[in-house]
Amino acid sequence: MFDFLLYLLLAIIIVIVLFKVFKLGFKVIINSIVGIILLFLSNALFGLFGLELTIDINLLTVIICAIAGIPGVILIIVLAFLGIPYFAT
Numbered sequence: 001m002f003d004f005l006l007y008l009l010l011a012i013i014i015v016i017v018l019f020k021v022f023k024l025g026f027k028v029i030i031n032s033i034v035g036i037i038l039l040f041l042s043n044a045l046f047g048l049f050g051l052e053l054t055i056d057i058n059l060l061t062v063i064i065c066a067i068a069g070i071p072g073v074i075l076i077i078v079l080a081f082l083g084i085p086y087f088a089t
Contacts, residue, residue, distance in 0.1 A: 028066045035065020038073045055080050 039057050046053045055061065055076060064072040 031069040031072075032062055032066040034070065035073050036062065038070070039065070039076065042073075042077055053080055 036057060039055055039061065043054050061076055064076060066072075068075065
């Protein structure tokens with residue numbers, strides 16, 4: 001009986017840990033997709049208004065968007081406006 005309860009408790013802990021891991025992974029994926037879309041839109045708007053500013057969409061910008069979400073996109077755009085290298089071309 002004690003073994004059954006131990007295995008049941010272990011199974012519940014594993015399910016909870018897997019749920020939290022997948023939930024975090026889903027959030028990172030959503031943040032990445034939203035960030036890439038916003039960066040594409042910002043590049044399109046910069047071109048529409050005649051600004052000679054493009055933001056590269058590379059691994060670093062995607063990682064920043066994945067971790068920080070929309071504030072990360074805003075950070076990348078502000079850094080591009082300030083002319084900080086590597087973010088703007």
